[in-house]
Each structure stands twice: as C-alpha cells, then as structure tokens.
Amino acid sequence: MKTINDSINKLVTKWKLEKVKPTTALSSNSNNIIRAYSALYKIDVILKILVQNTYEPEVLKLFNGKGYIILLDYDPEYRGLLLPDIVPGNTLSSLFPKKDIIALEIMAHLVKKMSQINISFNENKFESISDWLQLFHVHKSKKIPKEMLIRALDISKVLLEDHQEQFLLHGDLHQDNILQCAKNALDSDSWVMIDPKGVIGSIEFEVSRFLFNPLPLLIQQSNPKKIIQRRIEQLNYIFGFQRERLADWFFVQAILSACWAERGGGREFLNYFIEVSKYKLN
Structure with missing residues (x-):
C-alpha cells in the first residue's frame, strides 16, 4: 500500500x-x-x-x-x-465584508462563464445533486437537530421537482475556492476557481453555496441575516432566480454541509453550518 x-x-x-x-x-x-x-x-x-x-x-x-x-x-x-502556484493567490474571502457585493459579482461572472462553455462529457461519470441529497435519508446525527434534517429533506424534494437545465458544476463554490490570479482584484477576469468537486446540477445550486460563506466570518458579523438577504436579492437581479428557491437552497446546502462535517469532512465547522442555517429567511 x-x-x-x-x-x-x-x-x-x-x-x-x-x-x-x-x-x-x-x-x-x-x-x-x-x-x-x-x-x-x-x-x-x-x-x-x-x-x-x-x-x-x-x-x-x-x-x-x-x-x-x-x-x-x-x-x-x-x-x-x-x-x-497562483500569484498573488488571495481568496475571495479577502473582499469580505467591505466589498462583498463585488465578490458576489466576481463569483457570478465565473459561473456564467462556465455555463456558456460547450464541453462534452459523460454525465454518467459524475454524481448528481440528487445523489448528494440522498444523504438526508441515511444520515444518523447526534448533533444536528432532527427537525432540521427532516425540513432539509422535505425542501430538497420540492426543489428537485423543478427540472432545470443541468450543468457540470464546481459543487463547492465558496469564497475560499476562488483565487486572485492577477493584480487587479476588482476585475472579474483576475480570479480563477480551484478545488472543484464536480457534480451535475443546476446553477441555482452552484451559486447558493456562496450565501452562507465565508465561515465563521459571516456569523461573526453584526447582522448575518441582512448580508444573506442582500446576497439573495443580488442573485435574483443577476440570474433571475426566485428568492424563495435561493433561500431554500441556502438552507439545504448548509444542512448538507453539516452532515458532511459530522461524517468527518471538517467537524470543526459542524456548529458553524448548524448556526448559519438558522438564518433561513422564510
């Protein structure tokens, strides 16, 4: 071995x-x-x-x-x-919180750019968002409140009923997975994505992970809920996605991340994911 x-x-x-x-x-x-x-x-x-x-x-x-x-x-x-080795290599978290609006615009620019690239790939080679969400059916948690898991499962079923166009997604597109690769930090083309998981799903899913990061910095702000709400409004303006669905994906992804963390993918973040999920807006 x-x-x-x-x-x-x-x-x-x-x-x-x-x-x-x-x-x-x-x-x-x-x-x-x-x-x-x-x-x-x-x-x-x-x-x-x-x-x-x-x-x-x-x-x-x-x-x-x-x-x-x-x-x-x-x-x-x-x-x-x-x-x-990317230089200067700053993460998009470096713009939080003062330039968070610009940070979201940079992320959105990258996502739009990726969705417009015509690549040929075998969908059967990759997992889907639906595959990932099966975890809600089997995860036995000692720390995540049972009502949160049930709610995440119920919401995810409704979200998946809307058969949106599917793309090969990054799958973990938070601020620390976007690095500055040129001097002008405010230029959208000066950033690249790293550490993709690779999963088939909707753009709604892709951008909603951004809503509850960076952690723990987000929940250390004076009004995290206001920041999340403003981000949802911004994504609604850029992509036209329904605010309610973005809020739902925000919650589902936060609980999914908590499940992963509890199963050994970053236990130190487990409580952060549970805490941020409480800011669901509806």
Missing part, C-alpha cells in the same frame, strides 16, 4: 520538483498540498495529493484553464495533481 511519502517521492522525481514544502502536516485523511518549484515546467507549482474522493482532475481537464486553475499534469496511480 502506497503511503503519502511514497507518492510524494515518486512525483517529485517525475515532475523534477525542488524546494518541496508541505503547507501542513501530511495526512492520510485529507488532501495534501505541497509547494515546490518544477525544473520541468520552470515555474513555482502546487503538488496536490488526493486522499478524499473527488472528480477534480476530470473537471480541470474538461475546462482546460477556462475559469479554473490550469491542470499541468495528473498522475492517477499516485493521485497527484500538478498545478501552477
């Missing part, structure tokens, strides 16, 4: 990596991010060793640098992605 160090050593040789420096302690439970210089590509790079299940390599290959970070190479045997 390959260890994380085995994978790193093999990929360091393959891609001629120097100045190798993990950003955090290496883990067998979460994806590993390593900064380095590639003598092969002659640029600073990020080596990402995948541990968690994701369709990130497939998504990055399909979009080929359009709106997403460029995938320089991928090694399926060692589950290693080689990516350029």
Whole structure:
C-alpha cells in the first residue's frame, strides 16, 4: 500500500520538483498540498495529493484553464495533481465584508462563464445533486437537530421537482475556492476557481453555496441575516432566480454541509453550518 511519502517521492522525481514544502502536516485523511518549484515546467507549482474522493482532475481537464486553475499534469496511480502556484493567490474571502457585493459579482461572472462553455462529457461519470441529497435519508446525527434534517429533506424534494437545465458544476463554490490570479482584484477576469468537486446540477445550486460563506466570518458579523438577504436579492437581479428557491437552497446546502462535517469532512465547522442555517429567511 502506497503511503503519502511514497507518492510524494515518486512525483517529485517525475515532475523534477525542488524546494518541496508541505503547507501542513501530511495526512492520510485529507488532501495534501505541497509547494515546490518544477525544473520541468520552470515555474513555482502546487503538488496536490488526493486522499478524499473527488472528480477534480476530470473537471480541470474538461475546462482546460477556462475559469479554473490550469491542470499541468495528473498522475492517477499516485493521485497527484500538478498545478501552477497562483500569484498573488488571495481568496475571495479577502473582499469580505467591505466589498462583498463585488465578490458576489466576481463569483457570478465565473459561473456564467462556465455555463456558456460547450464541453462534452459523460454525465454518467459524475454524481448528481440528487445523489448528494440522498444523504438526508441515511444520515444518523447526534448533533444536528432532527427537525432540521427532516425540513432539509422535505425542501430538497420540492426543489428537485423543478427540472432545470443541468450543468457540470464546481459543487463547492465558496469564497475560499476562488483565487486572485492577477493584480487587479476588482476585475472579474483576475480570479480563477480551484478545488472543484464536480457534480451535475443546476446553477441555482452552484451559486447558493456562496450565501452562507465565508465561515465563521459571516456569523461573526453584526447582522448575518441582512448580508444573506442582500446576497439573495443580488442573485435574483443577476440570474433571475426566485428568492424563495435561493433561500431554500441556502438552507439545504448548509444542512448538507453539516452532515458532511459530522461524517468527518471538517467537524470543526459542524456548529458553524448548524448556526448559519438558522438564518433561513422564510
């Protein structure tokens, strides 16, 4: 069985990596991010060793640098992605809260751009939002209030009854997964998306994740509900989506994230997701 160090050593040789420096302690439970210089590509790079299940390599290959970070190479045997090290690399969270309106416009620009790109892919290769939401049927929670889980399940059923156009989505498009790649932070084209999960679903679902992030910063503001409400109004104006459906997706996604967190995908955020879900507007 390959260890994380085995994978790193093999990929360091393959891609001629120097100045190798993990950003955090290496883990067998979460994806590993390593900064380095590639003598092969002659640029600073990020080596990402995948541990968690994701369709990130497939998504990055399909979009080929359009709106997403460029995938320089991928090694399926060692589950290693080689990516350029984005400069300056600030996340969209850096605009919160003072420039939150601009941040949402940047996200919306990227989503619109992605929805207009004609890519050919096998839908059966990816999970759907409906697949993800099956978790509400099986998740046994000790911390999420039962009435919240039941409500999220009931609302999700209604949302999925409206058969909207389906796209290959990022699936986790919050502020920290959008990085600044050029000097002008207020220019929509100066940002790229990273860390896609890859899921088939509606644009409504894609943009609604933005509503309850960044955490915990959002719930530390004096009036989180007002911020969420203003974001819903802004998305209604940009995309024409119904306010009620955006509010519903906001709640469903917050509870879905709480379920994931409780199952081991970031337990430190579990209480944040539960808390922010209480700001549902209707």
